[in-house]
Amino acid sequence: MSDQPLTPKERMAIGRTTMPEQDPAKRATNFEEVNFGLSYEAAVQEAKRCLVCKSRSCVEGCPVAVRIPEFLEALASGDVAGAAEILRVDNALPATTGRVCPQEVQCEKVCVRGKKGDPVAIGWLERFVADWAAENMANPVAPDKQTGRTVAVVGSGPAGLTAAGELARMGHSVTVFEALHDSGGVLRYGIPEFRLPKKIVDAEVACLESLGVKLEFNVIVGRTITVTQITEEFDACFIANGAGLPMFLNVPGEQLKGVYSSNEYLTRVNLMGAYKPESTTPIARGDNVVVFGGGNTAMDSVRTAKRLGAKRAIIAYRRSREEMPARIEEVHHAEEEGIEFMLLMSPLEINGGEDGWVKSIRLQKMELGEPDASGRRRPVPIEGSEFELEAQVAVVAIGTRANPILSSACPDLKLNKWGNIEIDDNQMTSIPGVFAGGDIVRGGATVILAMGDGKHAANAIDRYLQSK
Amino acid sequence: MYEVVSNVIIAPSIHRMEVRAPRIAAARQAGQFVIVRCSEGGERIPLTIADADPEAGTITLMIQAIGAGTAKLAAIQPPDGIRDVAGPLGMPTEIENVGKVVCVGGGVGTAVLFPLAKALADAGNHVTTIIGGRSEQFVILRDELAEFCDEVIVTTEDGSLGTKGFVTIPLGEIIADPEKRPEAIYAIGPVPMMAAVAEQTRPSGIHTIVSLNPIMVDGTGMCGGCRVTVDGQVKFACVDGPEFDGHLVDFRELATRQQAYCDDQHCRMTDAMENQE
Numbered sequence A: 001m002s003d004q005p006l007t008p009k010e011r012m013a014i015g016r017t018t019m020p021e022q023d024p025a026k027r028a029t030n031f032e033e034v035n036f037g038l039s040y041e042a043a044v045q046e047a048k049r050c051l052v053c054k055s056r057s058c059v060e061g062c063p064v065a066v067r068i069p070e071f072l073e074a075l076a077s078g079d080v081a082g083a084a085e086i087l088r089v090d091n092a093l094p095a096t097t098g099r100v101c102p103q104e105v106q107c108e109k110v111c112v113r114g115k116k117g118d119p120v121a122i123g124w125l126e127r128f129v130a131d132w133a134a135e136n137m138a139n140p141v142a143p144d145k146q147t148g149r150t151v152a153v154v155g156s157g158p159a160g161l162t163a164a165g166e167l168a169r170m171g172h173s174v175t176v177f178e179a180l181h182d183s184g185g186v187l188r189y190g191i192p193e194f195r196l197p198k199k200i201v202d203a204e205v206a207c208l209e210s211l212g213v214k215l216e217f218n219v220i221v222g223r224t225i226t227v228t229q230i231t232e233e234f235d236a237c238f239i240a241n242g243a244g245l246p247m248f249l250n251v252p253g254e255q256l257k258g259v260y261s262s263n264e265y266l267t268r269v270n271l272m273g274a275y276k277p278e279s280t281t282p283i284a285r286g287d288n289v290v291v292f293g294g295g296n297t298a299m300d301s302v303r304t305a306k307r308l309g310a311k312r313a314i315i316a317y318r319r320s321r322e323e324m325p326a327r328i329e330e331v332h333h334a335e336e337e338g339i340e341f342m343l344l345m346s347p348l349e350i351n352g353g354e355d356g357w358v359k360s361i362r363l364q365k366m367e368l369g370e371p372d373a374s375g376r377r378r379p380v381p382i383e384g385s386e387f388e389l390e391a392q393v394a395v396v397a398i399g400t401r402a403n404p405i406l407s408s409a410c411p412d413l414k415l416n417k418w419g420n421i422e423i424d425d426n427q428m429t430s431i432p433g434v435f436a437g438g439d440i441v442r443g444g445a446t447v448i449l450a451m452g453d454g455k456h457a458a459n460a461i462d463r464y465l466q467s468k
Numbered sequence B: 001m002y003e004v005v006s007n008v009i010i011a012p013s014i015h016r017m018e019v020r021a022p023r024i025a026a027a028r029q030a031g032q033f034v035i036v037r038c039s040e041g042g043e044r045i046p047l048t049i050a051d052a053d054p055e056a057g058t059i060t061l062m063i064q065a066i067g068a069g070t071a072k073l074a075a076i077q078p079p080d081g082i083r084d085v086a087g088p089l090g091m092p093t094e095i096e097n098v099g100k101v102v103c104v105g106g107g108v109g110t111a112v113l114f115p116l117a118k119a120l121a122d123a124g125n126h127v128t129t130i131i132g133g134r135s136e137q138f139v140i141l142r143d144e145l146a147e148f149c150d151e152v153i154v155t156t157e158d159g160s161l162g163t164k165g166f167v168t169i170p171l172g173e174i175i176a177d178p179e180k181r182p183e184a185i186y187a188i189g190p191v192p193m194m195a196a197v198a199e200q201t202r203p204s205g206i207h208t209i210v211s212l213n214p215i216m217v218d219g220t221g222m223c224g225g226c227r228v229t230v231d232g233q234v235k236f237a238c239v240d241g242p243e244f245d246g247h248l249v250d251f252r253e254l255a256t257r258q259q260a261y262c263d264d265q266h267c268r269m270t271d272a273m274e275n276q277e
Helices: A008-012 A040-047 A057-061 A068-076 A080-090 A094-100 A122-136 A158-169 A198-210 A227-233 A262-269 A296-307 A328-336 A447-467 B022-027 B068-074 B109-122 B142-146 B168-176 B191-201 B251-258 B262-276
Strands: A150-154 A173-177 A214-216 A236-239 A259-261 A288-292 A312-317 A340-343 A345-352 A358-371 A377-381 A387-390 A393-396 A434-436 B002-011 B014-020 B033-037 B045-053 B058-064 B084-089 B100-106 B126-133 B151-156 B184-188 B207-211 B227-230 B233-236 B243-245
Touching (some): A040 A122, A057 A068, A068 A122, A080 A122, A094 A447, A122 A198, A150 A158, A262 A296, A262 A393, A288 A296, B014 B068, B022 B058, B022 B084, B058 B068, B058 B109, B100 B109, B100 B191, B109 B126, B109 B142, B126 B168, B142 B151, B151 B168, B168 B191, B191 B251, B227 B243, B227 B251
Parallel strands (some): A288 A312, A312 A340, B100 B126, B100 B184
Antiparallel strands (some): A345 A358, B002 B014, B033 B045, B227 B233
16 A cells, blocks of 8 residues: 655645635534545645655644654555554544644644645644544553552643543553533533534543543532642642633623623533524524634634624724734634624723613724734724624633632642742642643643643653652 | 432422532532533533531532423432532632621522521521511421521511511511621522612621522633622622622622523423423
8 A cells, every 4th residue: 555655856746735624605504514624535645745854843843742754654655544553642632633723833834845835734634644543443542551650630621631641541540520511621612513523522532531541520629629639549630720710801881691701602502502403501692793802712702603693793803913813724714704803993892772681882993002011012092983883792702810719729739920820840830749731820822732731741740650 | 420319399399309429518518509410411500509418428409490400400309310410619608606697598598598507506606597488388498497596587478477578577677676686697599689688788787698699601710601790890609609798799780690591491491391291
């Protein structure tokens, strides 16, 4: 099945493939996945574009350091199973990252093919291999040699699941405590079905369970059990309890019915299935839905609103397009689906009717001024530019702050001034044997950065356990 | 799965249910709640923990079957179980010996009040409890409360038991009597009742604590659906509450936010009842 390796010139001659996707007009009315995934032929052909260069900058560009050239080479030779073996060892959630990673600022950004032309479509290939493995390969099993050491992981989001998978592969006994009734954290409650089908999350979690990872649901660490209890029962602990409390705009009218945090809006739809006809979970719908924010969560919310039947689904973002933190593909997909972008626009007030529901939003236009602390140009209001926009639903997607539930029950845990957990270079907290990572440390980042923390912490925990 | 150990009807549509949940039974304190989900795909329903037996590993829930979700939950009989029980959630009540306290419970709010009154009595307070209901059959936990309260006063709207009228009548008499004037008042029940009690005690400045039950999804601070305005500040009932200073709560806002999905729920209750027939 393996051809002769191609020469660099032959590899250079192959153009980047395209991702087959649902027609925008059709997909804006359903919750099925936007991208269909590559065919075997397209994937193998795309893998051949990799020059297997010596610099291996893509590996450095990957927060979990997937051996990208190796898996691409296996795939290019038609050995999908070999590619999958490499991928599964390096990445606990490959079908997920293949879908939600911002590859354009990571592996694909530094790909040498990108210097002249398009980088190798690493993300799409990762997705192809992971999906192929889920369908054609047995789930990995726990190593024969068990260490007898126990590790508790707090939270089953991307950081927690990654750490759990890594630690299980090392032969440690891992128990994951999850506050909600299902696994995945933001992968389940936050990222919509059309971007990350929940059967993918189910399959990834099943892989981890097959490795021996135990999951216990409905356990809120800090309330059901404390970190102190965990340290008494387990040899080490990894805290990855996630993003926490949604921030609001602090404008008048934010308590009106029809105003949601993106967390609530997406949780109702994704975790609780409000988009399904048979669901018992209510969700407010309206002709005009305005989403505040410019990140991936804002894009997920506004595209969800469109699918729930909004005639106008609008992003209102106070900076310009260049500052939007969302993945390029998401913005592109949103535009194709007819999402309106009101850029350089800031909310002043949400107005309601006598029934207590949202009726309109008062907005003000902004212009870009001098750079602020984040290095981005600060938006400055334009006097006299205020106007009223009719809306029935408003979704606030401007970030989160640290959840205090775990830390308030654990006074020994050192926090920074924002309430995020402080860690050392080994991701260990102020409590020996207790490590932390993901959004509770970073204060809000991406799936893959959280996964990088999980992997890094797992290695540090392994060293810690060996030194004990 | 969390095993239902017992399920007893104690008043029309009100069930007392014991559920096996050892971790929660061990950790739970007065004032805290759980979120339950009957089965796969079901709603998440917040319910106050009325009591717990850490040795048996069980918690007691009081369920008023008023919507499709609570009706389904109340129908679960031993030895069947509940798919999910998460908790204990919320801040525990700060229990101190302050001297004289009055606990005011309305309807199923009395069930929420029960563990609080017990904890206050255990702490050495002189506890007077006023419980109200539409009529005699809706007055719950009277005998149970009498076991540890110094006095239990009952009001019914139709006068079928105790004083005719609302809980505010005996409360007004107690406040007006310098001998009986309490150091603190705990009021738990429907929003209009809590608002009325808070207004009644405002002039006297007696510390009045209310327990709020806004709509919530996760109960861990993640969704922000349970936000309430307290002293002009936005608070999350699940993380900062559910108990707040009644004199500072914006009850009007709470009442309107609680109605957000009423039509929806009404429709679904009808559907659920039709399905049962």
